Amino acid sequence: MVEFTPPTLVLLQSALLIFCLRIGDVSLGTLRLIMIAKGHRQPAAILGFFEVTIWILAVSQVLTGITNIWTLLGYSGGYAAGTSVGMLIESHFNTSKVEIRVISPEKSQAILESLSRYNVSMLEFTGAVSDRKVPALMTIVPKPVEASVLSTIRHVDPDAYVVMEDVQRVIVPKIAR
Numbered sequence: 001m002v003e004f005t006p007p008t009l010v011l012l013q014s015a016l017l018i019f020c021l022r023i024g025d026v027s028l029g030t031l032r033l034i035m036i037a038k039g040h041r042q043p044a045a046i047l048g049f050f051e052v053t054i055w056i057l058a059v060s061q062v063l064t065g066i067t068n069i070w071t072l073l074g075y076s077g078g079y080a081a082g083t084s085v086g087m088l089i090e091s092h093f094n095t096s097k098v099e100i101r102v103i104s105p106e107k108s109q110a111i112l113e114s115l116s117r118y119n120v121s122m123l124e125f126t127g128a129v130s131d132r133k134v135p136a137l138m139t140i141v142p143k144p145v146e147a148s149v150l151s152t153i154r155h156v157d158p159d160a161y162v163v164m165e166d167v168q169r170v171i172v173p174k175i176a177r
Contacts, residue, residue: 004069005068012070014070014074018058018061018074018075018078019075019077020078021054021055021057021058021061021078022074022075022077022079024082025052025054025055025058026078026083026085026086027086028050028051029047029051029082029086030082030085030086030087031047031086031089032044032051034090035047037168038096038168038169039168039169058075058078062074062075096143097140097141097143097170098141098142098143098146098164098166099138099140099165099166099167100137100138100139100146100150100163100164101138101162102136102137102138102153102160103135103136103160103162104135104156104159105134105135107156107157108124108135108136108137109135111137111152111156111157111160112124114152114153114156115152115153118141118145118148120139120140120141120145120149121139121140122137122139123137124136125137125138140167140170
């Protein structure tokens with residue numbers, strides 16, 4: 001049964017410690033899963049080592065006061081906050097790339113010209129929609145440029161069909177470098 005006792009300084013310190021430990025281990029877990037998804041084995045393994053070490057410390061603190069609501073709230077709150085912190089940390093790495101495909105039957109040339117300021121390579125090709133040929137564009141950009149590129153596309157053609165996908169890996173042949 002969970003105890004609803006008034007918080008003492010010791011209980012609040014314990015809950016705060018558990019909260020911080022959980023932020024640490026869940027943040028590392030979030031980063032580890034992202035590394036796994038991107039195929040980065042060694043960083044994922046290293047993050048996993050530290051994640052489980054911190055987790056053991058957090059769980060041992062909870063188990064010593066398992067019936068106390070404050071330690072349980074510290075554990076649960078740390079988990080929730082750790083997920084957000086992990087995602088925030090990953091967003092600052094900005095090492096990933098995004099593939100952007102654009103179909104704009106009327107304004108693809110204007111989009112090409114507008115995107116030239118980002119110094120990105122654009123592939124222009126012809127697609128078909130309902131037996132009608134339409135111009136299409138494709139590029140791969142670093143994650144930090146993604147929002148600006150999308151904004152530029154939307155400014156030139158608000159009706160453009162845009163598909164964006166995370167890219168796991170880009171292999172560039174020697175001739176293209």
